[in-house]
Amino acid sequence: MSDLSLIRNFSIIAHIDHGKSTLADRFIQICGGLTEREMASQVLDSMDLERERGITIKAHSVTLYYTAKDGKTYQLNFIDTPGHVDFHYEVSRSLAACEGALLVVDAAQGVEAQSVANCYTAIEQGLEVMPVLNKIDLPQAEPERVQAEIESVIGIDATDAVTCSAKSGMGVEDVLERLIAVIPPPVGEIEAPLQALIIDSWFDNYLGVVSLVRVKQGRIKKGDKVLVKSTGKLHQVDSVGVFNPKHTETGDLKAGEVGFIIAGIKDIHGAPVGDTLTLSNTPDVDMLPGFKKVQPQVYAGLFPVSSDDFEDFRDALSKLTLNDAALQYEPESSDALGFGFRIGFLGMLHMEIIQERLEREYDLDLITTAPTVIFEVVKKDGEKIYVDNPSRLPDPSLIDEMREPIVRANILVPQDHLGSVITLCIEKRGVQHDLVFLGTQVQVIYDLPMNEVVLDFFDRLKSVSRGYASLDYAFDRFQAANLVRLDVLINSEKVDALALIVHRDNAAFKGRQLVEKMKELIPRQMFDVAIQSAVGGQVVARSTVKALRKNVIAKCYGGDASRKKKLLEKQKAGKKRMKQVGNVEIPQEAFLAVLKVE
Numbered sequence: 001m002s003d004l005s006l007i008r009n010f011s012i013i014a015h016i017d018h019g020k021s022t023l024a025d026r027f028i029q030i031c032g033g034l035t036e037r038e039m040a041s042q043v044l045d046s047m048d049l050e051r052e053r054g055i056t057i058k059a060h061s062v063t064l065y066y067t068a069k070d071g072k073t074y075q076l077n078f079i080d081t082p083g084h085v086d087f088h089y090e091v092s093r094s095l096a097a098c099e100g101a102l103l104v105v106d107a108a109q110g111v112e113a114q115s116v117a118n119c120y121t122a123i124e125q126g127l128e129v130m131p132v133l134n135k136i137d138l139p140q141a142e143p144e145r146v147q148a149e150i151e152s153v154i155g156i157d158a159t160d161a162v163t164c165s166a167k168s169g170m171g172v173e174d175v176l177e178r179l180i181a182v183i184p185p186p187v188g189e190i191e192a193p194l195q196a197l198i199i200d201s202w203f204d205n206y207l208g209v210v211s212l213v214r215v216k217q218g219r220i221k222k223g224d225k226v227l228v229k230s231t232g233k234l235h236q237v238d239s240v241g242v243f244n245p246k247h248t249e250t251g252d253l254k255a256g257e258v259g260f261i262i263a264g265i266k267d268i269h270g271a272p273v274g275d276t277l278t279l280s281n282t283p284d285v286d287m288l289p290g291f292k293k294v295q296p297q298v299y300a301g302l303f304p305v306s307s308d309d310f311e312d313f314r315d316a317l318s319k320l321t322l323n324d325a326a327l328q329y330e331p332e333s334s335d336a337l338g339f340g341f342r343i344g345f346l347g348m349l350h351m352e353i354i355q356e357r358l359e360r361e362y363d364l365d366l367i368t369t370a371p372t373v374i375f376e377v378v379k380k381d382g383e384k385i386y387v388d389n390p391s392r393l394p395d396p397s398l399i400d401e402m403r404e405p406i407v408r409a410n411i412l413v414p415q416d417h418l419g420s421v422i423t424l425c426i427e428k429r430g431v432q433h434d435l436v437f438l439g440t441q442v443q444v445i446y447d448l449p450m451n452e453v454v455l456d457f458f459d460r461l462k463s464v465s466r467g468y469a470s471l472d473y474a475f476d477r478f479q480a481a482n483l484v485r486l487d488v489l490i491n492s493e494k495v496d497a498l499a500l501i502v503h504r505d506n507a508a509f510k511g512r513q514l515v516e517k518m519k520e521l522i523p524r525q526m527f528d529v530a531i532q533s534a535v536g537g538q539v540v541a542r543s544t545v546k547a548l549r550k551n552v553i554a555k556c557y558g559g560d561a562s563r564k565k566k567l568l569e570k571q572k573a574g575k576k577r578m579k580q581v582g583n584v585e586i587p588q589e590a591f592l593a594v595l596k597v598e
């Protein structure tokens, strides 16, 4: 489209489950992008896992044509974004392609932490934010209260907020009409040299690397030779187009538009997210400001149950990184678990997803060790190192200072549950930074050790507030803390893969809880299994898994062969995710016992 005044680029931002994807589907339906049948399943959440879990992980873009009440047909490029805090970085990327954002707020639930966080990201990037109150079909919807909340909590004008039900379709056309009126069209010279921002790149088995781009100025056509600014490499453009939401070739993309290009690039590192594309004959075009590099927040070791699978595991990881630039890994060897990889994740949800994809799509049986954050360690010789694996912590005699990562957490909670949320924050070694009463909700800002937050804080927060509190957090700084390594010994052998870094004050308590939990999780074997936890060689807790007295098969008296076989099969399946450490079989759950410790 060459008339920029007929283009609108926007994102939909919201807290998880407030209805972004449903609203997006409704737009597609109104604009005729798909038939009823194709609409049967939510089209935007396309990855299998996304559909099963009902969450959006990657950003998606869709180009639609909408004939408005003014009789003009507008090109609407919208980008759906993930709502979960782990994937916050995808949100800021999507927003870089837009002039405006719809802030979708559940009219029954009200403003929640990610509504605020994502909205601030949009405002910082200079976007026009348009509030939309969704789910007004629900009897408990309170649009006036939520409108007031948007104004008091987020601080944007919501007097004219459009109300709709993405589920029934009611009010959705009003949302489209309003966005055309309030979101500004893009600006950009079509005749200027090409400058396009890579919003996302992914690997497609048939097409190779596909990049989602926003053309800032100029135009890009099939057959053009493009230059990737950071790599300096030239590539011939094989295909250009948009998603509507099906992949549709248009032959070109012009200033102001958002769409895909495919240019025979073999691997996503050849089309880095945040990079600038231009044409081969205008190599001097300025680079656009890119994106902040994503830093993993949680690290864990992953090891194949069978060491024969190591090469397959390596291949699987290299394939997964083709689509997930946030995934970082390096080889690791453990005395207990053999060869594996230490992987950095954006958070626990990201970790679960990667683990599930490796097992499902690549048919691997893996053992995951307890997740940990990264610590800053200043050694006596002045060297500063970063430790993402507790078993690699230098000897205490070599350490001058240990520093733990601190996050600034923003929690929104109804007043009734404020007390229990504060108790939880204190228990997690939090320091209150601010507390503001905003109508019925309270905004509480705490500085908390990241180690305490990434593991189970979110679940605990939900349970102490009956699901009403919401959380957003970001890394703030490293801060000195009295930290020690908690070792776990199985039959007197230290198991490196079970080591943890904990605060000294909690070490004995955590050590006791961990030992108790592991006792429940390690199955009885033919001999006694002693479990101990220790700090600096001193045992803080111990427990024993008593030996089995009888063979399980002895229970199947007589000749019931099929029953015996079944039992053996059941045992075999149960064993799948066990690892032999010394002569003791340890199941996956025991490696993650720390997640069950409060």
Ligand SMILES: Nc1nc2c(ncn2[C@@H]2O[C@H](COP(=O)(O)OP(=O)(O)OP(=O)(O)O)[C@@H](O)[C@H]2O)c(=O)[nH]1
Pocket (backbone or CB within 6 Å): 014, 015, 016, 017, 018, 019, 020, 021, 022, 023, 054, 055, 056, 081, 082, 083, 084, 134, 135, 136, 137, 138, 164, 165, 166, 167, 168
């Ligand atoms: N009653 C009612 N339910 C709705 C409405 N819009 C969405 N829902 C439901 O709310 C739930 C969450 O909707 P989604 O569209 O998946 O939410 P989302 O914000 O995209 O969530 P993520 O993609 O995980 O960030 C689903 O069960 C929807 O059916 C609405 O207008 N009314």
